Amino acid sequence: MKELSLNILDIAENSVKAGAALTRITVNETEETLTLTIEDDGCGMTDEILKSVTDPFYTTRTTRKVGMGIPLLKMAAEMTGGGVEITSRHKDEFPDSHGTTVTARFNKKHIDFTPLGDVTESIATLIQGHPDTDFLFTHRTGGKTVTLDTREMRAVLGDVPLNSYEVICWIKEYLKEQYS
Numbered sequence: 228m229k230e231l232s233l234n235i236l237d238i239a240e241n242s243v244k245a246g247a248a249l250t251r252i253t254v255n256e257t258e259e260t261l262t263l264t265i266e267d268d269g270c271g272m273t274d275e276i277l278k279s280v281t282d283p284f285y286t287t288r289t290t291r292k293v294g295m296g297i298p299l300l301k302m303a304a305e306m307t308g309g310g311v312e313i314t315s316r317h318k319d320e321f322p323d324s325h326g327t328t329v330t331a332r333f334n335k336k337h338i339d340f341t342p343l344g345d346v347t348e349s350i351a352t353l354i355q356g357h358p359d360t361d362f363l364f365t366h367r368t369g370g371k372t373v374t375l376d377t378r379e380m381r382a383v384l385g386d387v388p389l390n391s392y393e394v395i396c397w398i399k400e401y402l403k404e405q406y407s
Contacts, residue, residue, distance in 0.1 A: 229341070229344070231341050232343060232344035232348070233349065234263070234300045234303070234331075236352060236353060238296060238297070241296065242265065242267035243353075243357050245267060250265065250363075251267070251363045251365075254346070254365070255368075256368035258335070259334065260335060261335050262330065263330070264329070266326065267328075270318045271315045272317060301331075304333050307334040307335075307337035307339055308334045309331065310331075310332055313327065314328050348399070351395055351402075354389050354395070354398060355390045361377045361381075362375070363378070364376075375402060
């Protein structure tokens, strides 16, 4: 993928498909490193699936025979000298604390570092496509923290759907203002 924001979109989509009520997307940046963590409370993966998830020829989808999201993220991280760690707790074994965490670490100074890209659009797209799912987005860089929590938005908006045109426009502007 050309931008890490597309990896965020892909992995968060997997979280939604796994039945997550809340997906936390955290980007921590220093001058030299970028750490991306996507954590959900979805159904989790069995040990067997967890061992296969980085194989591009493994997928749980029935519409195609390959799954490239995690393998591409892993390759992008490893090309910079970083790596990917995936932990998961399946709901059958952990009925009260299940879910998956994907953490990717990148060396930003490496020539093969993939840029973060338009994370604002990716977050807005996730919310627009999944208005009933909660997302907590946090991006820490330098002395600045950008954050958006759909749970807080729901508390203020009440019955107004998060995927309404006005709300999506507000989300984009709100995130852009925090990045300025």
